[in-house]
Amino acid sequence: MTVTKEYDLIVIGTGSGMELASAFVEENPNAKIAVIDKDEPGGICLTKGCIPSKLLIYPADIVRTVQRAEKFGIQVEIKKIDSAAVLARMRSIIDRDIDSIRNGLSNYKNIDYYAATAEFVAPYTIKIAENTITSKMIFLSTGSKPTIPSIEGLEEVGYLTSDTILKIMQLPQSIAIIGGGYIAAEYSHFLSAMGSKVTIIGRNLQFIPEEEPEISALAKREMQKHSTILTGQEVRKVEKTLDGKKKLIAVDRESRKETEIIADEILLAVGRMPNSDILHPEKAGIKTDEKGFLVVNEYLETTQPGVWAMGDSDGKFMFKHVANYESQIVYYNAVEKMKVSVDYHAVPHAVFSEPEIASVGLRESEAVAKYGEDDVLVGFQKYADTAKGEAMALEDEFVKVIVERKTGRIIGAHIIGPQASVLIQEIINLMYTSDQSYEPLSNAMHIHPALSEVVARAFHSLMTPAQYSHLLHEHTNLLK
Numbered sequence: 263m264t265v266t267k268e269y270d271l272i273v274i275g276t277g278s279g280m281e282l283a284s285a286f287v288e289e290n291p292n293a294k295i296a297v298i299d300k301d302e303p304g305g306i307c308l309t310k311g312c313i314p315s316k317l318l319i320y321p322a323d324i325v326r327t328v329q330r331a332e333k334f335g336i337q338v339e340i341k342k343i344d345s346a347a348v349l350a351r352m353r354s355i356i357d358r359d360i361d362s363i364r365n366g367l368s369n370y371k372n373i374d375y376y377a378a379t380a381e382f383v384a385p386y387t388i389k390i391a392e393n394t395i396t397s398k399m400i401f402l403s404t405g406s407k408p409t410i411p412s413i414e415g416l417e418e419v420g421y422l423t424s425d426t427i428l429k430i431m432q433l434p435q436s437i438a439i440i441g442g443g444y445i446a447a448e449y450s451h452f453l454s455a456m457g458s459k460v461t462i463i464g465r466n467l468q469f470i471p472e473e474e475p476e477i478s479a480l481a482k483r484e485m486q487k488h489s490t491i492l493t494g495q496e497v498r499k500v501e502k503t504l505d506g507k508k509k510l511i512a513v514d515r516e517s518r519k520e521t522e523i524i525a526d527e528i529l530l531a532v533g534r535m536p537n538s539d540i541l542h543p544e545k546a547g548i549k550t551d552e553k554g555f556l557v558v559n560e561y562l563e564t565t566q567p568g569v570w571a572m573g574d575s576d577g578k579f580m581f582k583h584v585a586n587y588e589s590q591i592v593y594y595n596a597v598e599k600m601k602v603s604v605d606y607h608a609v610p611h612a613v614f615s616e617p618e619i620a621s622v623g624l625r626e627s628e629a630v631a632k633y634g635e636d637d638v639l640v641g642f643q644k645y646a647d648t649a650k651g652e653a654m655a656l657e658d659e660f661v662k663v664i665v666e667r668k669t670g671r672i673i674g675a676h677i678i679g680p681q682a683s684v685l686i687q688e689i690i691n692l693m694y695t696s697d698q699s700y701e702p703l704s705n706a707m708h709i710h711p712a713l714s715e716v717v718a719r720a721f722h723s724l725m726t727p728a729q730y731s732h733l734l735h736e737h738t739n740l741l742k
Contacts, residue, residue, distance in 0.1 A: 277305020279403030649711030
């Protein structure tokens with residue numbers, strides 16, 4: 263006879279949901295919690311995403327820095343790049359952290375840790391292997407998985423994803439990356455710096471289509487120095503060659519011309535999709551959208567009261583910092599019984615490519631559509647026009663900011679260049695103040711000479727979108 267075990271809280275997923283479990287126990291020391299994860303504990307960011315990829319990307323940054331040394335009269339030579347050692351270092355750090363989390367979960371007296379697949383069998387009722395458990399409060403932090411496109415021959419030929427590439431012991435001599443977004447840009451940087459011949463095949467006409475067109479154009483120009491980047495191409499077929507390599511046949515979406523790409527390996531980087539199919543949320547009265555992501559309201563509660571979702575599972579913004587923020591909102595609403603709605607007005611992100619990219623808020627076209635061209639101002643400043651930028655021999659890297667004219671509110675910012683992810687934080691912080699004005703930044707004393715001056719100067723050069731368009735076309739090299 264199956265016995266159903268009752269809990270005060272069930273958490274599915276060990277990413278940002280774990281912050282909630284820890285906080286819940288602190289406030290309810292006698293509570294009993296079930297934590298379930300079919301994968302290694304720690305969540306996607308630690309085990310498969312942002313942390314391992316950045317452990318790989320930093321060595322790539324070093325390689326590119328050394329290669330630029332000649333610009334400054336420094337003659338150096340990279341004798342060897344041991345990519346296997348780079349991969350091994352990444353895995354040792356990630357494994358250490360995973361083991362630490364696993365030990366903590368296994369030895370916490372308030373927590374029953376189930377390392378298995380969970381599925382709903384009824385509202386508030388979950389089956390895990392031979393166990394059935396229930397709770398009136400459930401947090402879903404189920405993450406996502408790589409999207410696998412429907413391409414003829416792909417399954418037969420084989421491929422890597424952003425998950426599985428972390429497990430390989432030796433990098434391929436050549437690799438074709440299907441997809442032209444964030445993941446493709448970051449892995450292209452790493453793989454090419456380690457010595458692989460990289461070809462990116464993007465379906466969209468714009469490389470990294472989530473960014474401003476001029477950001478994407480400059481990124482493509484610079485990254486093409488180390489990789490081949492094809493845009494507007496749709497991979498239709500993959501097959502094995504006689505010598506064991508992999509041949510991809512892509513079709514230009516405009517001209518319909520076919521292109522063949524030969525590589526040792528294929529990396530899929532076309533986005534991520536929900537894990538909800540294995541969870542069977544429909545059995546719990548939890549609705550999903552047309553893509554399969556869990557439907558939540560402004561308080562992050564699903565269509566079943568008492569069941570909450572956060573992170574990749576709700577499909578809003580697939581960034582770890584958003585998942586952390588959403589976990590706070592869930593805690594306020596589910597545990598503290600407050601009514602706090604989510605606010606996504608200033609969700610930042612960064613692309614750790616070479617050059618680095620960071621963005622927050624609206625793009626220019628979105629700002630103009632929302633506020634009207636007459637009430638939008640755009641600021642622009644090149645790194646090279648600051649003392650520090652000149653010292654670093656920078657050329658076309660720049661900062662672009664977008665402001666609402668009548669209020670002075672910052673409504674967007676976009677940076678491409680060294681330390682973009684650090685420089686943009688000054689702007690992000692102001693976007694979370696009561697009036698979101700750029701004036702404190704513009705009026706503040708900035709260290710001279712430091713890269714932060716490029717941000718301040720961008721706000722000192724506000725102009726209309728028409729003036730900015732004219733300026734941009736004067737800098738035609740940015741658009742090539």
